[in-house]
Amino acid sequence: MRRRASLVLLAFAVFFTALSPLMRWYAFPRLAKIPPGQYQDMVLEARPATLIDYGTMKARKVPKVTIVQTLKGDVAASDRIERTAGRDVVVWDTLSYVAGPDGKMVSQVPERYIFDAHSQEPVHATGESVDGDRVRREGIEYKWPFLTEKRDYTYFDAQTRSSAPIHYRGTRTFHGLEVYYFEQTIPWTRVPLPKKMPVKGITPRAVEKTGTTRWYSTRRMFWVEPVTGAPVNGEEIHKEELRGGDLLPGGGKVTAFAGHVKMRDDYVRSTVALVTSQRTLVLLLTSYLPWGFLALGAALLVLSLHLEARGRRPAAPGPDPEPALSPA
Amino acid sequence: MRALTAAAAGLAAALALVLTVTAAGAPGGTTSPRPLLTTVPGHP
Numbered sequence: 001m002r003r004r005a006s007l008v009l010l011a012f013a014v015f016f017t018a019l020s021p022l023m024r025w026y027a028f029p030r031l032a033k034i035p036p037g038q039y040q041d042m043v044l045e046a047r048p049a050t051l052i053d054y055g056t057m058k059a060r061k062v063p064k065v066t067i068v069q070t071l072k073g074d075v076a077a078s079d080r081i082e083r084t085a086g087r088d089v090v091v092w093d094t095l096s097y098v099a100g101p102d103g104k105m106v107s108q109v110p111e112r113y114i115f116d117a118h119s120q121e122p123v124h125a126t127g128e129s130v131d132g133d134r135v136r137r138e139g140i141e142y143k144w145p146f147l148t149e150k151r152d153y154t155y156f157d158a159q160t161r162s163s164a165p166i167h168y169r170g171t172r173t174f175h176g177l178e179v180y181y182f183e184q185t186i187p188w189t190r191v192p193l194p195k196k197m198p199v200k201g202i203t204p205r206a207v208e209k210t211g212t213t214r215w216y217s218t219r220r221m222f223w224v225e226p227v228t229g230a231p232v233n234g235e236e237i238h239k240e241e242l243r244g245g246d247l248l249p250g251g252g253k254v255t256a257f258a259g260h261v262k263m264r265d266d267y268v269r270s271t272v273a274l275v276t277s278q279r280t281l282v283l284l285l286t287s288y289l290p291w292g293f294l295a296l297g298a299a300l301l302v303l304s305l306h307l308e309a310r311g312r313r314p315a316a317p318g319p320d321p322e323p324a325l326s327p328a
Numbered sequence: 329m330r331a332l333t334a335a336a337a338g339l340a341a342a343l344a345l346v347l348t349v350t351a352a353g354a355p356g357g358t359t360s361p362r363p364l365l366t367t368v369p370g371h372p
Contacts, residue, residue, distance in 0.1 A: 010335060010338070011335065014334070014336075014342070016342075019346065031354065033354060036356060037360060039362055041365055041372070043369060068368055072364060076359065079356070094364070108366070267372050270372035
């Protein structure tokens with residue numbers, strides 16, 4: 001009976017011990033994924049900010065500029081791309097909508113971002129774009145990979161349509177979470193005019209004809225929770241200028257938008273809450289379950305060996321048999 | 329020999345479980361009907 005129990009325990013010991021690495025290195029990359037149908041919005045504000053007045057072509061101070069970022073997963077498009085890509089793919093349609101203090105549109109940049117659901121690597125497929133322009137992304141955008149490392153990453157900048165390093169600058173604590181702080185500086189670069197201009201009747205082509213160009217520079221900062229790879233805070237010191245041409249003769253330039261953009265407090269709190277819950281799920285697959293199964297497997301193995309050893313021990317000698325009665 | 333069989337059964341069960349769970353995967357979901365926002369939402 002003991003030997004049968006020790007064999008059952010041995011089977012369970014092997015079961016749990018084998019589950020440990022399988023969970024971490026086989027199941028985790030296949031189960032931890034960005035859902036294809038995700039919908040998320042984010043509000044950032046610059047208080048105060050500088051905006052161009054297109055009537056006078058002069059910059060003016062405004063109390064607030066708001067940036068509303070929305071991302072929406074296109075499930076049908078991801079299914080279609082997965083058939084040829086041979087891996088799980090997420091297709092995000094995003095919109096960065098910049099509103100002035102009166103709520104009117106200052107600029108808007110729609111994007112289609114296609115990436116691997118687990119590794120966050122970009123997937124190059126038809127439709128990948130920024131403001132209607134075809135692009136070929138390198139590196140990451142919006143989110144870091146699961147189990148973010150303490151190193152520089154390549155980050156895609158939608159305004160310049162190009163990628164550049166985003167540097168790891170150390171580990172910080174943010175709202176009780178350990179986060180990695182990343183920073184990227186984009187030097188003054190000439191960028192395309194947005195397809196939708198804030199003034200009715202003015203098209204980017206009409207502005208281009210005047211010879212006036214748009215320039216942009218930014219310093220972006222991200223506080224990234226490393227287990228999920230999700231940024232829990234983001235800031236940007238953003239500057240845009242219009243330069244030269246007939247609109248600004250004599251090589252003149254004017255600030256089109258400048259401000260220190262920060263996530264609104266209520267969105268910071270909700271993002272931290274969301275990331276904290278997701279972090280537990282990822283840790284379950286990468287740490288809690290693998291280590292728990294390994295410990296359980298070891299304990300069951302010890303118990304199994306113990307029972308086996310007791311089963312093999314020779315039986316203790318019994319009392320001496322009574323001497324046979326000799327016939328009288 | 330019996331110990332080897334027990335160990336093999338445990339290993340096979342672990343492999344079967346992990347392969348089944350990963351093959352099933354996560355549900356695909358649907359595209360949200362909500363639009364991309366062009367107004368400032370009041371709260372998250």
